[in-house]
Amino acid sequence: MAEIYDRVALIGLGLIASSMFWAIRRAGLAGEVRGYARSAETRETAREIGLCDRVCDTLSETVEGADLVVLCVPVGVMGDIAVEIAPLLKPGATVTDVGSVKSDVIAQVRPHIPDGVHFVPGHPLAGTEHSGPRSGFAELFDNRWCLLVPVEGTDPAAVDRLRRFWEGCGANVDEMDADHHDLVLAVTSHAPHLIAYTMVGVADDLRRVTDSEVIKYSAGGFRDFTRIAASDPTMWRDVFLSNKDATLEILGRFTEELFALQRAIRQGDGAHLHDYFTRTRAIRKGIIEAGQDTDAPDFGRGGGKK
Numbered sequence: 001m002a003e004i005y006d007r008v009a010l011i012g013l014g015l016i017a018s019s020m021f022w023a024i025r026r027a028g029l030a031g032e033v034r035g036y037a038r039s040a041e042t043r044e045t046a047r048e049i050g051l052c053d054r055v056c057d058t059l060s061e062t063v064e065g066a067d068l069v070v071l072c073v074p075v076g077v078m079g080d081i082a083v084e085i086a087p088l089l090k091p092g093a094t095v096t097d098v099g100s101v102k103s104d105v106i107a108q109v110r111p112h113i114p115d116g117v118h119f120v121p122g123h124p125l126a127g128t129e130h131s132g133p134r135s136g137f138a139e140l141f142d143n144r145w146c147l148l149v150p151v152e153g154t155d156p157a158a159v160d161r162l163r164r165f166w167e168g169c170g171a172n173v174d175e176m177d178a179d180h181h182d183l184v185l186a187v188t189s190h191a192p193h194l195i196a197y198t199m200v201g202v203a204d205d206l207r208r209v210t211d212s213e214v215i216k217y218s219a220g221g222f223r224d225f226t227r228i229a230a231s232d233p234t235m236w237r238d239v240f241l242s243n244k245d246a247t248l249e250i251l252g253r254f255t256e257e258l259f260a261l262q263r264a265i266r267q268g269d270g271a272h273l274h275d276y277f278t279r280t281r282a283i284r285k286g287i288i289e290a291g292q293d294t295d296a297p298d299f300g301r302g303g304g305k306k
């Protein structure tokens with residue numbers, strides 16, 4: 001794979017940035033990758049494990065001469081970083097981000113992007129419950145979607161270059177508008193995370209009553225909840241505050257459905273429960289048949305690539 005950018009700057013050296021670095025290096029997508037982390041401890045760790053060609057102590061050294069600047073920080077601070085880097089950006093450079101929410105990030109960042117610099121927001125739909133510079137790995141984006149959310153008036157050539165970059169990182173790339181992105185992600189990612197956090201919280205309350213049986217005998221479904229609920233608190237606090245409207249809309253619908261199921265259980269309405277579960281099972285079957293779940297054991301990794 002050929003080099004796509006001469007110099008890439010990664011700001012915030014956590015799970016996503018570190019995975020990007022290893023994926024960039026695997027495919028030779030950049031001449032040089034510079035990285036910046038706010039804390040001296042993270043920068044030290046990054047140097048120790050060889051993360052980035054150069055770990056910088058300042059934002060100006062990181063961004064200087066970069067053709068692609070990637071904001072890999074929690075969504076609540078994207079605007080603060082944009083303010084700081086704006087005067088340092090090279091004309092013709094592209095600024096992108098990997099934030100889990102798009103409308104609010106665009107509102108925070110766009111006003112600060114100088115004329116002559118491209119801004120192409122993005123979101124790789126891949127992650128784990130781990131965070132920090134040691135958590136990344138080159139394969140994170142393989143066969144996962146990366147959504148690009150170009151704002152009005154963006155140069156199509158800048159979008160196309162970023163698309164080729166993400167494809168080089170192993171992802172399948174699609175474009176979507178910001179509001180639609182935020183509603184879709186509220187359904188597929190944000191509300192499920194909140195439900196997992198709640199379920200694990202409920203179990204923890206119960207644990208005090210049952211003296212650790214909840215954890216000891218936890219079955220597969222609950223273990224999956226605990227994995228998701230172990231995700232970074234700062235990242236997820238910011239996601240909910242940033243995607244407030246869409247998340248509340250989906251949680252409202254979720255609560256209505258939950259009440260209906262609760263009533264069916266109370267009234268012994270087995271038909272309602274059976275019909276509901278039949279419908280949801282068909283949805284899962286449809287996902288597998290469409291080749292959209294690359295983790296499904298009956299489908300196999302890698303088969304999801306279009």
Ligand SMILES: NC(=O)c1ccc[n+]([C@@H]2O[C@H](COP(=O)([O-])OP(=O)(O)OC[C@H]3O[C@@H](n4cnc5c(N)ncnc54)[C@H](O)[C@@H]3O)[C@@H](O)[C@H]2O)c1
Nearest residue numbers: 012013014015016038072073074075099100127128131132
């Ligand atoms: N973790 C996931 O599953 C996942 C998936 C896709 C997208 N994202 C998005 O990617 C971004 C980064 O997430 P991550 O999982 O890599 O998080 P992470 O916690 O592993 O890393 C975040 C980094 O940002 C730094 N940071 C925090 N506040 C900062 C500030 N004010 N100034 C400078 N640096 C700051 C942290 O020190 C850390 O190095 C977030 O916007 C998140 O929404 C996460």
Ligand SMILES: O=C(O)C(=O)C[C@]1(C(=O)O)C=C[C@@H](O)C=C1
Nearest residue numbers: 100124125126127128129188189
């Ligand atoms: O697999 C996980 O651990 C994730 O939570 C990854 C996940 C998701 O919900 O799918 C989390 C947040 C993102 O913005 C994108 C991906």
